[in-house]
Amino acid sequence: MSVTRRTLLTSAAAAALAAQFRIDPAAAQEKVIRFSMPQDFTKIYTFVTSEYNQGQRDYISLVNARGGINGYTIAADVSDHGNDLPRAIEAFERAKSQGAVLVDPLSTPVARALTPRALADKINLITAFSGRSDAADGTVFPYVFPLSPNYWTQIALLVDYFRQQSGDLKGKKICFVHIDTPFGKEPLPVLKRLQEKLGFELSTFPYTPPGNDQSAIWPQVRRARPDWIVFWGAGVGQTVALTEVIRNGLPLNKVSSSVWLSESDMDVVGRSQAAGVLKIEPCASGRAPKLIQEILKEVVEPGKGAGPTEKVGTAYYNYGVMLASLMVEGVRQAFARAPQGPISGEWLNAGLTSITNFDAQGLIPPTTVTKEDHQGGGKARIARWDGAKFVPVTDWFTAYSDVVWEVIRESAAEFQKSGK
Amino acid sequence: MDMSLILELSVNGVFVGLMYALVAAGLVLIYKTSGIANLAQGALAMMGAYVIWAISAQMGAPMWLAIPLGLVVMFGAGILTERLALRRMIGQPVIMVIMLTIGMEIMLRGVLPGIFGAAVKKLDVGIPNDPLFLGDILINRATMVGGLISLGLVALAIVFFNSRLGILMRAVSDDQTASWSVGIRVERAIAIAWGLSAVMATTAGVLWGATQGVDWSLSLLLIKALAIAILGGLDSIPGVLIAGVLVGLAESLATGFLDPIVGGGTRDVVASTIILVTLLLRPHGLFGREHIERV
Numbered sequence: 111m112s113v114t115r116r117t118l119l120t121s122a123a124a125a126a127l128a129a130q131f132r133i134d135p136a137a138a139q140e141k142v143i144r145f146s147m148p149q150d151f152t153k154i155y156t157f158v159t160s161e162y163n164q165g166q167r168d169y170i171s172l173v174n175a176r177g178g179i180n181g182y183t184i185a186a187d188v189s190d191h192g193n194d195l196p197r198a199i200e201a202f203e204r205a206k207s208q209g210a211v212l213v214d215p216l217s218t219p220v221a222r223a224l225t226p227r228a229l230a231d232k233i234n235l236i237t238a239f240s241g242r243s244d245a246a247d248g249t250v251f252p253y254v255f256p257l258s259p260n261y262w263t264q265i266a267l268l269v270d271y272f273r274q275q276s277g278d279l280k281g282k283k284i285c286f287v288h289i290d291t292p293f294g295k296e297p298l299p300v301l302k303r304l305q306e307k308l309g310f311e312l313s314t315f316p317y318t319p320p321g322n323d324q325s326a327i328w329p330q331v332r333r334a335r336p337d338w339i340v341f342w343g344a345g346v347g348q349t350v351a352l353t354e355v356i357r358n359g360l361p362l363n364k365v366s367s368s369v370w371l372s373e374s375d376m377d378v379v380g381r382s383q384a385a386g387v388l389k390i391e392p393c394a395s396g397r398a399p400k401l402i403q404e405i406l407k408e409v410v411e412p413g414k415g416a417g418p419t420e421k422v423g424t425a426y427y428n429y430g431v432m433l434a435s436l437m438v439e440g441v442r443q444a445f446a447r448a449p450q451g452p453i454s455g456e457w458l459n460a461g462l463t464s465i466t467n468f469d470a471q472g473l474i475p476p477t478t479v480t481k482e483d484h485q486g487g488g489k490a491r492i493a494r495w496d497g498a499k500f501v502p503v504t505d506w507f508t509a510y511s512d513v514v515w516e517v518i519r520e521s522a523a524e525f526q527k528s529g530k
Numbered sequence: 531m532d533m534s535l536i537l538e539l540s541v542n543g544v545f546v547g548l549m550y551a552l553v554a555a556g557l558v559l560i561y562k563t564s565g566i567a568n569l570a571q572g573a574l575a576m577m578g579a580y581v582i583w584a585i586s587a588q589m590g591a592p593m594w595l596a597i598p599l600g601l602v603v604m605f606g607a608g609i610l611t612e613r614l615a616l617r618r619m620i621g622q623p624v625i626m627v628i629m630l631t632i633g634m635e636i637m638l639r640g641v642l643p644g645i646f647g648a649a650v651k652k653l654d655v656g657i658p659n660d661p662l663f664l665g666d667i668l669i670n671r672a673t674m675v676g677g678l679i680s681l682g683l684v685a686l687a688i689v690f691f692n693s694r695l696g697i698l699m700r701a702v703s704d705d706q707t708a709s710w711s712v713g714i715r716v717e718r719a720i721a722i723a724w725g726l727s728a729v730m731a732t733t734a735g736v737l738w739g740a741t742q743g744v745d746w747s748l749s750l751l752l753i754k755a756l757a758i759a760i761l762g763g764l765d766s767i768p769g770v771l772i773a774g775v776l777v778g779l780a781e782s783l784a785t786g787f788l789d790p791i792v793g794g795g796t797r798d799v800v801a802s803t804i805i806l807v808t809l810l811l812r813p814h815g816l817f818g819r820e821h822i823e824r825v
Contacts, residue, residue: 380652
């Protein structure tokens with residue numbers, strides 16, 4: 111290619127002009143902290159993702175509208191991994207290259223697949239209500255954060271609630287109806303240890319996924335004459351289970367689920383018909399909490415909401431607000447420890463493991479995350495569906511931490527040994 | 531295991547099997563007319579349920595109006611599918627047409643939840659959930675009503691195939707070229723089969739949707755329908771009825787007997803085992819015609 115005199119002169123003039131502008135490194139660098147949220151909007155976890163993600167984005171909008179944290183805004187990079195591992199890994203790698211300090215995939219298989227990468231790349235992997243239960247052990251999983259009661263803690267909470275109600279579980283019968291997947295079987299180790307400890311009788315009834323036909327399971331449950339029933343699934347399996355409870359004439363106030371029960375499930379089953387059923391509540395639901403009121407006033411009313419207004423305050427929406435508030439609190443703590451950064455996964459990790467007694471203005475139980483405990487204390491409460499909303503029937507509490515942590519440490523040690 | 535539990539599982543299993551049979555009947559209807567196994571039958575059931583939900587919940591029509599309207603819409607959708615997709619495949623190998631139906635199944639599974647939202651939808655057709663006990667035996671009202679409706683519709687299909695139009699469609703199935711040559715409008719017969727099949731799938735979708743809610747998982751009815759159609763014989767409507775009862779019974783009793791022994795999950799294995807064993811031992815099923823070709 112030949113360079114003409116005109117090109118040479120034009121280029122020289124442009125270079126001379128450009129030299130007059132001082133490039134300010136601070137101005138050139140965007141003051142943004144990137145959270146990556148590749149989640150399943152289209153395949154398996156669709157029953158929860160849209161509401162959960164809406165809550166997350168609305169909370170982040172609230173924080174940004176108030177000027178962000180320390181002059182930095184939070185960028186929520188949302189994408190759809192469709193519960194597909196190659197897509198999720200691609201999203202993780204993209205997030206890494208874009209400088210994300212945190213990834214929240216909201217999927218157990220995806221979280222399990224990403225765990226070795228997160229540990230190696232020192233990017234904080236959020237596994238709330240999903241992923242590995244043993245990730246509560248921060249000494250083995252320093253970059254994996256459930257930030258919420260894992261499935262082992264949840265089942266221990268339910269058993270303790272049953273004990274509180276029955277006085278003593280010795281000789282009582284608990285039926286555990288679950289989807290026949292690793293997620294459905296998750297509570298079994300803790301249930302079996304509690305069975306030995308408390309002397310109750312345990313019967314388990316697995317159903318094939320996705321659980322749209324459980325007609326042959328529930329007659330067996332009914333005939334077992336249980337004192338308490340736990341049903342453990344997600345999506346359509348939950349609504350079918352609850353419908354079968356009603357059809358079999360089982361007392362709803364003796365029936366409970368994990369965190370995976372929402373207002374939407376009650377709409378399918380019939381709001382008034384489902385009255386009495388119990389669930390684990392990791393954070394307050396409804397619009398009464400102060401934080402949800404603030405989101406309504408400062409984000410939703412000005413038209414900046416991330417989704418339908420009617421979903422604001424649903425159980426899953428509030429789970430999203432809960433997790434986003436914990437993530438942002440991690441950022442606050444990180445700035446408190448290292449105001450100049452550099453913004454990195456390690457930097458945020460120090461913040462997340464310094465969250466102390468944080469309650470998101472009453473939305474969540476007081477949560478303390480340490481380098482050892484990535485669950486944040488494992489507190490939740492039991493709530494009862496009253497036909498229109500979930501009403502708490504206990505205060506925030508945790509139960510049988512000794513048993514739960516025994517199982518967590520055993521499983522984490524196995525991961526350390528075998529990498530599985 | 532006590533006798534009353536066996537009886538309860540059997541009664542409910544029969545009703546559930548009859549509900550599956552309705553999806554299978556649609557499969558057989560198309561196979562009998564055009565010689566094609568429509569692997570989008572599960573997705574048609576899902577689509578029918580979504581359409582009726584949309585008419586009732588989104589457009590505000592009462593259920594007594596939404597159901598017949600939905601059936602008409604789905605009849606039209608069946609006819610259109612034949613006109614726009616299947617007719618273009620004339621002359622193509624059968625495997626290509628089957629691939630087309632798989633493509634339709636996958637597309638509908640993605641598109642419909644995309645349009646209507648992925649959350650499970652309530653479809654209330656007015657069947658009460660209160661328990662109904664006959665002595666110690668609990669009858670599931672929803673599956674009982676569904677099973678009886680299925681029984682009626684499959685019986686109607688048997689009558690239909692003995693009517694004038696039904697005989698024309700059987701002729702088309704036997705030999706399309708010969709049917710053409712005697713003046714039978716082959717495309718019309720196949721289009722009607724698709725329309726009726728979509729109506730049957732929609733009825734099944736509504737009955738199952740009323741039981742479990744409406745979401746993509748309704749399309750999984752295809753597996754059960756295939757097991758029933760293959761066991762009964764792909765070209766036998768009475769076979770569908772008997773195979774439906776057998777599959778429903780086998781699934782229900784396997785769940786009761788085998789799940790406690792092996793730790794669960796036998797329900798779906800039953801359908802797969804039935805497909806496999808039938809194809810290995812009696813490829814034309816219990817009541818299907820054995821095709822013999824001179825070579």
